[in-house]
Amino acid sequence: MKRVVAILGSLLFLVVAPGMVAGAGPWWISGWRMHPPFLGLSVFRVIGAGLIVLGVPAILDSFARFALQGLGTPAPILPPEHLVVTGLYRFVRNPMYVGVLSVIVGQGLLLGSAGVLEYGGVVWLVFYLFVLGYEEPTLRRTFGAEYENFRAHVPRWIPHLRPWRGQ
Secondary structure, X not given: OOHHHHXXXXXXXXXXXXXXXXXXXXXXXXXXXXXXXXXXXXXXXXXXXXXXXXXXXXXXXXXXXXXXXXXOOOOOOOOOOOOOOOHHHHOOOOHHHHHHHHHHHHHHHHHOOHHHHHHHHHHHHHHHHHHHHHXXXXXXXXXXXXXXXXXXXXXXXXXXXXXXXXX
């Protein structure tokens, strides 16, 4: 796939998928209105803001790597030609999903919205089922031993503190 098509496709998918899931979904639930912090502790707002600050760059970096290194998009209809194992992918196999969930949970904590946190739980379940039922089997078929090596060394959801350096 040509790099320009990969970049444009990734940008479009960025707006459609994470934009809707991590942006519009929490907004529809909360209207982005502030409620009292959970347990009356402002520290939850600080944690929420931190999760958003960490999540947004993780999403953007992942999309950029799919387009520039993978020469594809995260969308199943325009998959990458190359397995992406650099950047945040050296710490966790699914930094895009982790980033989206970080932004959703961050909004829930920042806004004091139990509804947004519940929504985050549903989104995580959908991601989990998609990864197990479609994404991992597809990556195994497409990239074979390269993916199996990556999978054996990099955790699915909870990042390692030290990056994987192998290939």
